[in-house]
Amino acid sequence: MREPSWRTDFPVATGDERMVTRRQFSRFLLLTSLGMFVGNLWILVRSRFRRATVYPELRVARVADVPVQGVKLFHYPGPDDPCLLIRTAEDTFVAYGQKCTHLSCAVLPKVAEGKLHCPCHEGWFAIDDGRVLQGPPPRPLPRVVLERRGEELFAVRIEGA
Amino acid sequence: MKSRRRDAIDGALALLSVLLVVQMWLLTAALEADLAGHHEAALPGAVLSGLLFAACVALGLLAERVHARHD
CATH class of the missing domain: 1.20.5 (Single alpha-helices involved in coiled-coils or other helix-helix interfaces)
Known part of the structure; x- marks a missing residue:
């Protein structure tokens, strides 16, 4: 056969x-x-046995450079780490890493709405603390800890990176 | 009798597979939590994974014993 x-x-x-x-x-x-x-x-x-990461300090901006509800882009801790400095009120500044925790798209500030928006997959974060409000991001945005020294703002470390 | 033994071994293997899937989920969840900075999840994750591994060993030994009787 x-x-x-x-x-x-x-x-x-x-x-x-x-x-x-x-x-x-x-x-x-x-x-x-x-x-x-x-x-x-x-x-x-x-x-x-995790060692605490030591971050360099960086002068981010002068207080007068950022108007209320204004935003300034800076890079911290390295040149490939874009971050957003946002002045939410007269004496309140917050700063977050700009990379979305979902797929690293750049998040956009919607200061008037009190949110940060990732347009790639409709992720939303709270501007107050960076927590996830909606969408696929699994984690809050990494928060840049700021220190105000006189009229200048310094980034001193990152939390949740 | 032979088929009952084989059923027992198959059952043990099926349960072992289910436990393994749970362990895989546990590993990914623990890693995700650790990367998110929630280091407190690592200890219960490791303990639970150890218990699941012990259960897998017990099931494996059971299957082995039934096998040995079968041989």
């Missing part, structure tokens, strides 16, 4: 195949389970 043409195209040698026994399968599952446990242990060790 002539072989079907698909057999020449896809020569599956069933006789050469090796069956996975139940014993082998259970061992594979156990090994994977051990891997997951080790992964969790690694996270635990990592969280216990």
Whole structure:
């Protein structure tokens, strides 16, 4: 009897195949389970021995440079980390990393609405503390801690980065 | 009798797979929480993962024992 043409195209040698026994399968599952446990242990060790990151201080702006409800873009801690300085009231300044915690699109300030908007996937953050109000972002925006020294504002560290 | 033993092994393997899925979810949730700065979630995550691993070992041993009797 002539072989079907698909057999020449896809020569599956069933006789050469090796069956996975139940014993082998259970061992594979156990090994994977051990891997997951080790992964969790690694996270635990990592969280216990985490060194506090030291951030450089950066002069961000003079108070007079940013009007009430005004926004200033700056980069902190590195040149590839865009951040937004927002003056929400006469004496209230907040600053956040501009990268959305979903897929790193740039968030846009909607100061009048008290929100920050990520236009890529309709993510919304509260301007007061950067928490997620709506949409797919899984975490709040990283908050830049500011210090006011006289008439100047300094970025001193980042929380939640 | 043989088929009952095989059913017991299959049941243990199915339960093992379910526990493994829970463990995978636990690992991703613990990592996500850790990256978000919630380091307090790491300890309960590790403890729970250890318990699930112990349950998996117990199920594996059970399957192995039934196997040994079968052999």
